[in-house]
Amino acid sequence: MSAHADVPDGVARPGRIDRVLISATALEERVHGLAHEIARTYAVTSDGLIIVTVLSGSLVFLADLIRKLPLMLRIGLVTVSSYPGGTTRSAGAKLLTSSYPELQNRDVLLVDDILDTGGTLRLVQREIRAAVPRSLRTAVLLRKTGKAPPDVTVDFVGFDIEDVFVVGYGLDYDGLYRNLPHIAEWRPGNP
Numbered sequence: 001m002s003a004h005a006d007v008p009d010g011v012a013r014p015g016r017i018d019r020v021l022i023s024a025t026a027l028e029e030r031v032h033g034l035a036h037e038i039a040r041t042y043a044v045t046s047d048g049l050i051i052v053t054v055l056s057g058s059l060v061f062l063a064d065l066i067r068k069l070p071l072m073l074r075i076g077l078v079t080v081s082s083y084p085g086g087t088t089r090s091a092g093a094k095l096l097t098s099s100y101p102e103l104q105n106r107d108v109l110l111v112d113d114i115l116d117t118g119g120t121l122r123l124v125q126r127e128i129r130a131a132v133p134r135s136l137r138t139a140v141l142l143r144k145t146g147k148a149p150p151d152v153t154v155d156f157v158g159f160d161i162e163d164v165f166v167v168g169y170g171l172d173y174d175g176l177y178r179n180l181p182h183i184a185e186w187r188p189g190n191p
């Protein structure tokens with residue numbers, strides 16, 4: 001029997017959430033700032049921006065970001081598996097599905113929730129570059145300080161955070177906690 005059998009699936013298990021790292025208000029303000037930076041960068045794009053987003057962790061960030069972007073844009077989706085099931089350790093990124101408009105000679109913005117070891121973004125950036133876009137930039141909400149290798153570059157960063165496992169605002173542990181309105185640290189050891 002699970003140690004949390006009294007808590008239904010999909011509902012936050014408070015015992016495992018250690019502390020709030022980034023409040024809902026701070027997220028809203030920073031996403032607004034990021035949208036400004038991005039809108040300025042693509043202000044002269046005539047044929048519209050293509051945002052390719054990595055499911056599922058970026059869902060909440062993407063939904064908030066695009067509603068603050070006064071640009072013509074289309075959305076493409078990729079699915080990458082890196083944290084199978086109940087683990088906090090990356091098992092190496094693998095591209096599972098991709099569905100996006102023609103990228104050749106277009107301005108592409110890749111959006112992900114978090115830059116950790118860089119395996120996910122390296123993989124997706126390589127896939128997009130193979131389609132020969134006019135430009136490719138990358139935006140992440142979070143970046144774990146000092147972890148990403150130098151060959152994985154990002155152009156827009158919401159927050160630099162310490163190297164802890166975080167959940168909420170789209171990010172999950174074993175599929176849970178995506179619906180938290182803030183970013184919190186998740187600790188495996190707590191009762």
Ligand code: IMP
Binds near residue numbers: 167173
């Ligand atoms: P990377 O490939 O190691 O850079 O990891 C990137 C992916 O792993 C992200 O897109 C997230 O989906 C997931 N990930 C990395 N760190 C965390 C975390 O602290 N919490 C939840 N998911 C994470």
Ligand code: MG
Binds near residue numbers: 055056
């Ligand atoms: Mg992800």
